Amino acid sequence: MSAGKVLVVDDELEVRQVLEEFLAAKGYEVYAAESGPEALNTLDTFKPDVVLLDVSMPEMDGVETLKRLVALRPRLPVIMVTANADIGVTSKLLALGAADYIPKPFDLEYLDQAVTIQVSAAHDS
Numbered sequence: 001m002s003a004g005k006v007l008v009v010d011d012e013l014e015v016r017q018v019l020e021e022f023l024a025a026k027g028y029e030v031y032a033a034e035s036g037p038e039a040l041n042t043l044d045t046f047k048p049d050v051v052l053l054d055v056s057m058p059e060m061d062g063v064e065t066l067k068r069l070v071a072l073r074p075r076l077p078v079i080m081v082t083a084n085a086d087i088g089v090t091s092k093l094l095a096l097g098a099a100d101y102i103p104k105p106f107d108l109e110y111l112d113q114a115v116t117i118q119v120s121a122a123h124d125s
């Protein structure tokens, strides 16, 4: 049985590959999207339990993508992945509806814990 479905959104191929490989090894089903629009388009078909969303992306950035995700799926937990995790940025993201955030470069075990917490919280509610 799958541990849950994770939608990874990052414009960098290497990041998508690392996360996809790591999360698949942990038993998650993973869909890796390279942009906000691709992530939004896959919601209906992939039906993620949690989203790992990069903040810094060209065109539609993580903040705009977060706003649209929250509008479309208010109960879907979104974990932001941010390179500059200063308190101003992170508190803004949480105010916009992000469930959590992970600083880049990420600690994969920490990331796994954060994903597990959000997936189980979503299943309990």
Ligand SMILES: [Mg+2]
Pocket (backbone or CB within 6 Å): 010, 011, 012, 054, 055, 056, 057
């Ligand atoms: Mg990026």
